[in-house]
Amino acid sequence: MxxxxxxxxRGRLIPFTVLLCVTMTVTAASSDxxxxxxxxxxxxxGLAIGPSSLDPAKDAGGPPQTMRSLTNxxxxxxxxxxxxxxxxxxxWRYIGPNFKTFQIKLRQDARxxxxxxxxxxxxxxxxxYFVKAKGPWAASVGxxxxxxTPGKWTVTIHLSKPxxxxxxxxSELYPAGSVTGPKGLAHPNSLGTQTDGAGPYVVVPSQSITxxxxxxxxxxxxYNKSAIRWSKVVVKVITSAxxxxxxxxxxxVDVAFGDATTAEAARSAGLRVISAPTGTEGLVLTDRGGDxxxxxxxVRVRQALNYALNRQRITKxxxxxxxxxxxxxxxIDGYDSKYQNYYPYNPEKAKSLLAAAGYANGFSFSATIPxxxxxxxxxxxxxxxxxxxxxxVKLDLNSTSTNTKFVTDALGxxxxxxxxxxxxxxxxLAYNIxxxxxxxxxxxxxxDPVLDRIFAKAATxxxxxxxxxxxxxxITTQALWLPxxxxxxxxxxxxxxxxxxxxxKSLFPLASDWYPK
Amino acid sequence: xxxRAFDAGQEDFEQLxxxxxxxxxxxxxxxxxxxxxxxxxxxxxxxxxSAISFVLVSLTPGDAARQILGLQGSPEEYxxxxxxxRLDLPVxxxxxxxxxxxxxxxxxxxxxxxxxxxxAINARLPVTLSLIAGSLFLSIVxxxxxxxxxxxxxxxxxRFVDVFALGGFALPAFWVGAELIVIxxxxxxxxxxxxxxxxxxxxxxxxxxxVLPTFALSLWGIAAVAKQTREAMLDVxxxxxxxxxxxxxxxARSIYFRHSLKNASLRVLTVLGVQALGLLGGTVLVExxxxxxxxxxxxxxxxxxxxxxxxxxxxxxxxxxxxxINLATDLAYTLLNPRVKTS
Numbered sequence: 001m002x003x004x005x006x007x008x009x010r011g012r013l014i015p016f017t018v019l020l021c022v023t024m025t026v027t028a029a030s031s032d033x034x035x036x037x038x039x040x041x042x043x044x045x046g047l048a049i050g051p052s053s054l055d056p057a058k059d060a061g062g063p064p065q066t067m068r069s070l071t072n073x074x075x076x077x078x079x080x081x082x083x084x085x086x087x088x089x090x091x092w093r094y095i096g097p098n099f100k101t102f103q104i105k106l107r108q109d110a111r112x113x114x115x116x117x118x119x120x121x122x123x124x125x126x127x128x129y130f131v132k133a134k135g136p137w138a139a140s141v142g143x144x145x146x147x148x149t150p151g152k153w154t155v156t157i158h159l160s161k162p163x164x165x166x167x168x169x170x171s172e173l174y175p176a177g178s179v180t181g182p183k184g185l186a187h188p189n190s191l192g193t194q195t196d197g198a199g200p201y202v203v204v205p206s207q208s209i210t211x212x213x214x215x216x217x218x219x220x221x222x223y224n225k226s227a228i229r230w231s232k233v234v235v236k237v238i239t240s241a242x243x244x245x246x247x248x249x250x251x252x253v254d255v256a257f258g259d260a261t262t263a264e265a266a267r268s269a270g271l272r273v274i275s276a277p278t279g280t281e282g283l284v285l286t287d288r289g290g291d292x293x294x295x296x297x298x299v300r301v302r303q304a305l306n307y308a309l310n311r312q313r314i315t316k317x318x319x320x321x322x323x324x325x326x327x328x329x330x331x332i333d334g335y336d337s338k339y340q341n342y343y344p345y346n347p348e349k350a351k352s353l354l355a356a357a358g359y360a361n362g363f364s365f366s367a368t369i370p371x372x373x374x375x376x377x378x379x380x381x382x383x384x385x386x387x388x389x390x391x392x393v394k395l396d397l398n399s400t401s402t403n404t405k406f407v408t409d410a411l412g413x414x415x416x417x418x419x420x421x422x423x424x425x426x427x428x429l430a431y432n433i434x435x436x437x438x439x440x441x442x443x444x445x446x447x448d449p450v451l452d453r454i455f456a457k458a459a460t461x462x463x464x465x466x467x468x469x470x471x472x473x474x475i476t477t478q479a480l481w482l483p484x485x486x487x488x489x490x491x492x493x494x495x496x497x498x499x500x501x502x503x504x505k506s507l508f509p510l511a512s513d514w515y516p517k
Numbered sequence: 518x519x520x521r522a523f524d525a526g527q528e529d530f531e532q533l534x535x536x537x538x539x540x541x542x543x544x545x546x547x548x549x550x551x552x553x554x555x556x557x558x559x560x561x562x563x564x565x566x567s568a569i570s571f572v573l574v575s576l577t578p579g580d581a582a583r584q585i586l587g588l589q590g591s592p593e594e595y596x597x598x599x600x601x602x603r604l605d606l607p608v609x610x611x612x613x614x615x616x617x618x619x620x621x622x623x624x625x626x627x628x629x630x631x632x633x634x635x636x637a638i639n640a641r642l643p644v645t646l647s648l649i650a651g652s653l654f655l656s657i658v659x660x661x662x663x664x665x666x667x668x669x670x671x672x673x674x675x676r677f678v679d680v681f682a683l684g685g686f687a688l689p690a691f692w693v694g695a696e697l698i699v700i701x702x703x704x705x706x707x708x709x710x711x712x713x714x715x716x717x718x719x720x721x722x723x724x725x726x727x728v729l730p731t732f733a734l735s736l737w738g739i740a741a742v743a744k745q746t747r748e749a750m751l752d753v754x755x756x757x758x759x760x761x762x763x764x765x766x767x768x769a770r771s772i773y774f775r776h777s778l779k780n781a782s783l784r785v786l787t788v789l790g791v792q793a794l795g796l797l798g799g800t801v802l803v804e805x806x807x808x809x810x811x812x813x814x815x816x817x818x819x820x821x822x823x824x825x826x827x828x829x830x831x832x833x834x835x836x837x838x839x840x841x842i843n844l845a846t847d848l849a850y851t852l853l854n855p856r857v858k859t860s
Binding site: 052053054055058060134135136137138139188189190191192193209210211212213236237238239240242243246247249250252402403404405407408409410411420433438439440441443 | 577578579580581583584585586587588589590591592594597598626627629630631632637640641695698699702703706709710711712805806807808809810814815818821822823
């Protein structure tokens with residue numbers, strides 16, 4: 001008998017097929033819509049990078065601070081316009097003239113997620129732990145000499161060197177202000193996967209997978225119940241930009257960390273696209289002392305490199321409207337619009353400067369490139385190399401495929417520069433991390449006595465802003481960097497979510513400000 | 518217990534039987550020998566794989582201290598952190614330290630999160646196993662069905678299988694996955710674009726979250742199984758004993774499924790075994806596209822971050838899974854064809 005003509009075979013196949021289609025249709029029809037209006041909704045956030053650790057002292061910071069603003073309320077709260085407002089601290093001030101003694105007064109009703117009070121003693125313990133952990137942001141608080149607690153709710157920080165940017169460092173922009181409670185500090189290894197902060201939410205480890213998603217439930221001890229607007233917050237880490245867009249379009253995530261390559265598609269899909277310049281993209285010229293490549297030790301050569309770049313063309317090609325051509329390294333408090341276009345595209349001037357410096361035939365140098373960051377990696381590097389080649393300068397690209405390799409080579413002394421996205425720091429922090437002779441990002445320890453003197457004055461001035469701008473001018477005119485464009489961090493927000501804002505002074509949208517519409 | 522015990526004579530089996538308090542029929546069973554031999558053989562394999570992976574990761578530039586500090590860490594802070602993490606010890610000392618703990622079942626904790634390696638892997642294991650099992654199931658059902666149908670019907674269906682196989686081999690799983698997201702998640706809203714729902718949380722959600730990534734992963738397997746099934750079936754169907762079966766008036770169902778498919782399945786089993794092994798590492802791109810918390814993404818991030826305890830833990834797990842897949846394949850051989858010896 002021929003199987004193909006068997007009626008029983010067809011007889012079984014057809015009902016099975018119908019059943020399968022019905023099952024698929026039923027399951028496909030189910031959705032994750034909000035339940036009744038009386039119940040608080042769930043907020044889902046999509047981040048392209050997850051926290052490297054839930055321990056604020058060891059985390060790399062950046063966009064995951066969006067999540068940390070929910071679990072670990074900071075001492076100082078930064079508004080989208082950059083204004084600093086009370087967080088766990090109700091007030092703060094410097095005592096004395098030199099920004100070396102900083103006093104904080106705490107609110108008295110804040111509680112950690114275990115119910116214990118956020119006292120001065122707890123904050124002292126936290127800051128001590130933060131410094132001792134020697135994490136990536138330990139330098140943000142400066143050199144703390146000692147911490148005293150003159151009252152149950154008063155903390156006084158004594159610094160060895162002036163730090164006028166301490167209020168900013170203790171805000172949500174950086175991890176130092178994300179206070180962790182004594183219970184968590186007693187078991188520091190546990191902080192990698194769970195939180196003990198005083199924020200409105202707390203991580204639920206049993207419903208989280210490190211590096212993939214984190215589920216946050218309300219902190220029953222939070223002092224401001226009206227600020228708890230969600231029944232649950234889920235933070236998903238989605239590294240693929242297209243998948244992130246798909247998740248945002250289908251409502252799987254309410255607020256997503258976006259990307260210049262998908263932003264227009266997000267806008268077309270009806271999502272609100274929010275962006276703001278939050279950093280600078282370009283080459284950090286570490287060998288500006290000329291240790292490896294003598295040419296780079298001459299300011300005329302570095303200026304020539306800046307004139308050689310067609311920033312408008314590169315910006316338009318790579319990021320479109322989500323980048324701003326700039327000759328200036330962006331900082332929160334040192335930005336001066338006069339220097340935005342200090343080096344207009346002028347290859348002829350570049351060549352004349354090179355000739356004046358004795359490099360009419362050009363020269364070559366190498367730069368370490370992070371190849372794993374999409375268009376801000378190799379494509380940007382090649383665009384820079386192309387423009388430099390037009391004026392006779394050969395840029396050799398040392399492409400790296402992992403972050404550890406990139407950092408190792410960037411901070412080494414085999415290459416003269418590295419390509420980076422530099423977040424908009426306060427100038428005080430930028431100087432200490434990048435430009436001071438002992439800064440981590442100054443591996444050749446190149447001094448700039450003029451810059452050092454301006455910094456020394458700013459650090460003790462009652463109004464340091466003019467000095468920060470002078471520093472910005474110095475950095476620009478001395479061409480310590482080869483900036484290309486001000487990079488924008490882009491976020492997509494569902495129309496159902498309000499309060500999602502980001503600015504050059506707030507860097508990340510803070511989830512604590514969001515609300516359901 | 519050594520291999521010598523397994524090759525012992527009857528007396529030794531009897532002694533073993535008395536010592537283990539198990540019937541002689543069990544102790545002397547060849548399948549049990551196979552299982553025990555493989556389990557014991559896994560130990561030196563795990564040692565070798567863990568040593569090789571440790572050395573390889575150690576040889577790549579950078580270390581966990583660099584990853585933690587990033588660009589902000591000063592040289593002094595870097596050296597201090599290296600010392601605190603014991604990364605300044607010679608590689609063999611670091612490996613020995615890991616091995617001593619691993620021998621007691623303690624695979625250590627992640628350098629970055631402090632999370633237990635075993636806990637982190639166990640949290641992600643169901644995702645990877647779901648993908649592998651789903652992919653194999655789809656390969657067997659869809660691929661086998663296509664292969665049988667095309668062998669039986671021939672003609673256009675046979676040509677379709679050939680073309681389908683070409684496409685299945687050529688199209689990369691991550692690209693297929695991305696297209697499936699656009700069509701079935703974004704446009705039709707039939708399935709989620711990303712994420713994994715645990716079975717214990719929602720069986721329906723679990724199934725929905727796996728449909729698209731499983732299909733993307735199994736395309737190659739479906740193509741391979743379909744092609745192999747068809748070729749094997751055609752070979753068997755043209756054999757003399759099948760012609761005799763037709764001549765003796767046996768039913769088509771019996772001929773196709775009981776006599777032909779069973780004989781053809783050995784070749785298909787080989788393909789499935791290879792597919793299962795390939796899926797262990799092959800899920801990483803699909804996991805990335807669908808944002809699934811599987812072992813693939815974990816091993817990539819752990820390797821690039823120099824999270825040595827995590828890399829070692831995953832190496833141990835993967836080695837055990839490879840051993841089990843090979844064992845399952847061999848046992849399946851013996852089930853399908855008892856004449857295949859297990860030694």
